[in-house]
Amino acid sequence: MIIKPKFRGFICTTAHPAGCERQVLKQIDYVRSQSAINGPKKVLVIGASTGYGLASRITAAFGAGADTIGVFFERPSSGNRTATAGWYNSAAFEKAAQQAGLFAKSINGDAFSNEIKQQTIELIKQEWGQVDLVVYSLAAPKRVHPVTGEVFSSVLKPIGQTFTNKTVDFHTEEVSQISIEPATEEEIRHTIAVMGGEDWKMWIDALLEAGVLADGARTVAYSYIGPEVTHPVYRAGTVGRAKDHLEATAHELDAQLKPIGGQAFVSVNKALVTQSSSAIPVVPLYISLLYKVMKEKGLHEGCIEQMYRLFNERLYTGKDVPVDDKGRIRIDDWEMREDVQAEVSANWPKVDSDNLKEISDIEGYRKEFFQLFGFDLDGVDYEAETEADVRVPSLD
Numbered sequence: 001m002i003i004k005p006k007f008r009g010f011i012c013t014t015a016h017p018a019g020c021e022r023q024v025l026k027q028i029d030y031v032r033s034q035s036a037i038n039g040p041k042k043v044l045v046i047g048a049s050t051g052y053g054l055a056s057r058i059t060a061a062f063g064a065g066a067d068t069i070g071v072f073f074e075r076p077s078s079g080n081r082t083a084t085a086g087w088y089n090s091a092a093f094e095k096a097a098q099q100a101g102l103f104a105k106s107i108n109g110d111a112f113s114n115e116i117k118q119q120t121i122e123l124i125k126q127e128w129g130q131v132d133l134v135v136y137s138l139a140a141p142k143r144v145h146p147v148t149g150e151v152f153s154s155v156l157k158p159i160g161q162t163f164t165n166k167t168v169d170f171h172t173e174e175v176s177q178i179s180i181e182p183a184t185e186e187e188i189r190h191t192i193a194v195m196g197g198e199d200w201k202m203w204i205d206a207l208l209e210a211g212v213l214a215d216g217a218r219t220v221a222y223s224y225i226g227p228e229v230t231h232p233v234y235r236a237g238t239v240g241r242a243k244d245h246l247e248a249t250a251h252e253l254d255a256q257l258k259p260i261g262g263q264a265f266v267s268v269n270k271a272l273v274t275q276s277s278s279a280i281p282v283v284p285l286y287i288s289l290l291y292k293v294m295k296e297k298g299l300h301e302g303c304i305e306q307m308y309r310l311f312n313e314r315l316y317t318g319k320d321v322p323v324d325d326k327g328r329i330r331i332d333d334w335e336m337r338e339d340v341q342a343e344v345s346a347n348w349p350k351v352d353s354d355n356l357k358e359i360s361d362i363e364g365y366r367k368e369f370f371q372l373f374g375f376d377l378d379g380v381d382y383e384a385e386t387e388a389d390v391r392v393p394s395l396d
């Protein structure tokens with residue numbers, strides 16, 4: 001079929017296999033162009049098909065020469081529907097890993113469930129025995145609790161009071177005001193249940209109990225802080241509460257891993273265009289302003305540059321992992337630099353639909369958004385007949 005982008009709200013409902021493959025290969029090329037990482041050799045990535053998790057998997061495999069198991073929740077193609085981008089990304093990743101002689105297997109299913117945890121443990125036992133790094137990079141709208149069966153839905157809302165600020169619709173490039181009503185206590189509880197640390201702990205508990213974590217094993221999950229302007233809707237809002245919980249869980253897991261000489265970390269990453277972040281109000285406008293400033297200063301990074309720096313300059317340097325006063329790894333350091341934030345803050349009150357193109361990188365934002373689904377990439381013939389039914393070899 002001929003595959004074009006189709007939208008429903010913020011979501012692109014189609015994906016292009018050749019474009020997704022190109023994106024994955026670009027990330028692999030980046031990692032290969034950097035110096036090798038003296039890092040982990042058996043890596044489990046939970047949330048491995050897009051965004052930060054995919055970049056972690058690529059960095060582990062092609063930067064440190066690691067064998068990887070990736071867990072994700074993606075849809076293959078069926079009839080005249082394309083697969084999801086994460087499916088095509090994983091197909092491309094496995095193909096490239098095989099060519100490079102690296103072990104790569106994937107598990108497609110609900111990572112919140114006991115079944116998928118057990119299936120993963122079985123695979124580790126069968127193939128490796130033990131893992132030495134567990135990356136936890138899930139971003140999900142819903143979670144079914146594996147014990148109680150309760151269905152939780154996460155919301156992106158402020159807490160305590162209505163939040164009104166600017167936002168951008170990057171399809172129409174219109175800047176407008178948005179007001180978001182505060183979350184109820186129930187919505188806060190739900191969001192913590194989906195995006196907090198409970199499931200991360202369930203994974204580590206299960207892996208420890210099964211004896212599949214190697215001595216000295218590490219685990220890392222990802223968090224975000226960001227500037228004051230997004231605090232009401234992010235860090236001081238419902239998702240921020242979940243991130244507080246995730247960060248507190250890192251301390252618990254760290255203590256739990258002590259007996260095997262292991263460690264647990266949270267890494268605070270940079271704001272980037274991913275399927276998850278594009279759904280947050282206000283944040284895409286901030287990212288557009290941020291990209292402009294960071295690109296001008298030569299500081300811009302995408303997921304792959306961030307994850308390479310996380311592995312190479314934080315987690316696997318052979319020295320103690322540098323952390324902030326709350327024990328968190330910070331690779332949002334360039335985003336949060338005073339000069340960067342000063343420029344973004346100066347532009348925030350000024351930005352409107354008329355000057356958006358001039359003072360923000362809305363073009364870059366849009367392009368990256370399309371590229372998440374394999375569109376708008378150089379060297380891909382979007383008019384060509386394309387086979388949408390692509391195999392992820394290990395899922396056959």
Ligand code: NAD
Nearest residue numbers: 047048049051052072073110111139140222224271272274
């Ligand atoms: P993403 O949407 O690109 O990736 C989410 C991953 O989770 C995908 O692999 C998806 O398949 C998987 N997933 C979702 N539900 C699942 C389920 N039920 N079972 C199995 N897999 C499931 O998201 P992202 O932006 O890369 O976010 C990853 C983490 O990084 C999140 O914790 C997020 O808060 C954090 N983070 C993101 C940003 C940002 O700007 N995007 C910044 C800092 C931190």
